[in-house]
Amino acid sequence: EPEVTQTPSHQVTQMGQEVILRCVPISNHLYFYWYRQILGQKVEFLVSFYNNEISEKSEIFDDQFSVERPDGSNFTLKIRSTKLEDSAMYFCASSQSTNSPLHFGNGTRLTVT
């Protein structure tokens, strides 16, 4: 069964550094998403992306965050200057349409020290 793949599985970075989290969505999916889950808390929506544009973003997704689809397969989340509170699991997801189920990748655990 096709799946969403994310790399790296774990990223440790120092506060103030830039990180790029990578995702390869399912190949016939058109909609891409980033969610995050701080340890012990709910899964939270960050951003959705379609047709090379951001469709919607949450209040969490401020100017420190950006997304990009640099080629036909990858979808990336960049955090420009990481803060301690950015430590979380970051999940990429994709779907065929805006009303079909999301399929999540295995996640990247980001630790900011």
Added chain:
Amino acid sequence: QKEVEQNSGPLSVPEGAIASLNCTYSDRGSQSFFWYRQYSGKSPELIMFIYSNGDKEDGRFTAQLNKASQYVSLLIRDSQPSDSATYLCAVNLYGNNRLAFGKGNQVVVIP
């Protein structure tokens, strides 16, 4: 603030029994509803989705949706130790897959 609530504490069920999980949501306009299973430290795994009022069955899982009462439930029949996980209710609030998740219900199946 549009919310998804899963208020039950950890649920312990004996192997072979039925586990019942409930979820309420605040926005009457919500369009689609999902149950995800999440093992500790892992990503959410889709178990069921339901769009219309009534029941939907898939193997040992049944999702039930009641839009008038704004709740969605999940039944796990013949519970197995491998079903021990946290179950997340998620609601597609605007039809754009901006999912709102509940905090989750931990299920422990006792052999």
